[in-house]
Amino acid sequence: GIQVEQSPPDLILQEGANSTLRCNFSDSVNNLQWFHQNPWGQLINLFYIPSGTKQNGRLSATTVATERYSLLYISSSQTTDSGVYFCADFTQGGSEKLVFGKGTKLTVNP
Amino acid sequence: NAGVMQNPRHLVRRRGQEARLRCSPMKGHSHVYWYRQLPEEGLKFMVYLQKENIIDESGMPKERFSAEFPKEGPSILRIQQVVRGDSAAYFCASSPRSGIDTEAFFGQGTRLTVV
Numbered sequence: 001g002i003q004v005e006q007s008p009p010d011l012i013l014q015e016g017a018n019s020t021l022r023c024n025f026s027d028s029v030n031n032l033q034w035f036h037q038n039p040w041g042q043l044i045n046l047f048y049i050p051s052g053t054k055q056n057g058r059l060s061a062t063t064v065a066t067e068r069y070s071l072l073y074i075s076s077s078q079t080t081d082s083g084v085y086f087c088a089d090f091t092q093g094g095s096e097k098l099v100f101g102k103g104t105k106l107t108v109n110p
Numbered sequence: 111n112a113g114v115m116q117n118p119r120h121l122v123r124r125r126g127q128e129a130r131l132r133c134s135p136m137k138g139h140s141h142v143y144w145y146r147q148l149p150e151e152g153l154k155f156m157v158y159l160q161k162e163n164i165i166d167e168s169g170m171p172k173e174r175f176s177a178e179f180p181k182e183g184p185s186i187l188r189i190q191q192v193v194r195g196d197s198a199a200y201f202c203a204s205s206p207r208s209g210i211d212t213e214a215f216f217g218q219g220t221r222l223t224v225v
Contacts, residue, residue, distance in 0.1 A: 031212055041199060043216040050211075086152065096208045097143060097166060102152045 002027040002091050006101035013077050013108050021072040021104045023087035029065040031090040033098070034072050038083045046072070046085075077108045112137065114204050115184075116217035123224050129189040129196070131220045135204030142185045143203045143214065144170075144177060153201060159185060165208075192224045 003026035013019055023032070034046040047054050047061040049070065054061055058077075063070040074081055084103040090096045115134040123129050135142050140161050145153040155169040159179035170177065174192075179185040189196055199221050203214040 033213060035216070041221070042218050043201060045213070045215060048213040088153075090212060090214075096212070097155050097158050098145075098203065098214055099155065100145075100153045 002089060002099050004087060004089060004099055004101035006085075006087060006104050008104060009102065010105045011107070013106070015077060015079060015108055015110050017077050017108075018073070018075045019077060019106070021074070021085050021106075023070045023072070023101055025068040025070075025089060027068070029063060029068055029070070029089055031098075032063050032070050033088050034061055034070070035086045035088065036081075036083050037086065037103070043086075074106075077106075079108045079110055082106055082108050114139075114202060114215050114217035116200075116202050116220050118220060119218060121220055121222045123192045123222065125193060125224055126191050129192050129222055131187040131189075131200050131202075131222070132184045133187070133202030133204075133217060134184040135202075136206075136215055139204035139206050139215075141205045141208055141212075142179050143205075144185075144187050145201045145203065147199045147201060147219075149198075156187070156200075160208075189222075192222075194224050197222055197224045 005024045036044045049061045049063045051065045058075045060073045086103045088098040088100040142159045144156040147153045157170045157177045158166040174190045176188045199219045201219045203216045205212045205214040
């Protein structure tokens with residue numbers, strides 16, 4: 001099945017800094033999603049982005065399906081951005097299910 | 111439009127007891143997925159269900175675990191004779207359909223603690 005690799009595994013920033021998180025896929029990208037798991041454990045949908053670029057406030061994401069990767073950009077980071085960021089994609093063929101990467105743990109310090 | 115609802119949010123069980131976790135999908139969603147997250151780890155797929163059907167249970171342990179999604183009512187993940195290793199956060203997701211062009215939404219999770 002599809003393998004999802006995320007980098008970096010950990011990231012520590014000062015408030016106000018920018019960052020880029022990356023997600024690589026071993027197979028073709030189908031239904032790529034980015035999630036933020038906040039310190040209380042809630043999983044929040046950030047982007048549904050099978051291809052192209054989307055922006056939502058200080059966050060934006062780009063998926064290059066032909067090269068099997070996606071990037072999540074966080075600009076002017078805030079302490080509330082802390083948590084774990086996951087990317088996931090639906091497998092294709094047979095039973096479809098979301099396969100997750102191991103996540104990037106982001107800590108934004110004041 | 112309410113999101114995916116899971117209950118209880120927290121569940122404490124003694125070893126050997128049964129745990130029942132409930133998931134009500136978003137309105138209009140007929141596909142439900144259960145995931146388990148151990149501390150400091152990612153989400154691992156357990157089971158994928160549609161109404162009255164188990165589509166894929168390849169991620170679910172063969173013993174003690176079962177899942178259902180009846181025609182009426184929430185999806186249930188049932189863990190019999192719980193052990194300490196079952197302590198984890200269990201997340202449910204729903205989607206309106208399967209395949210390409212599908213976005214899944216997650217509930218807030220049930221945190222199971224086995225004492």
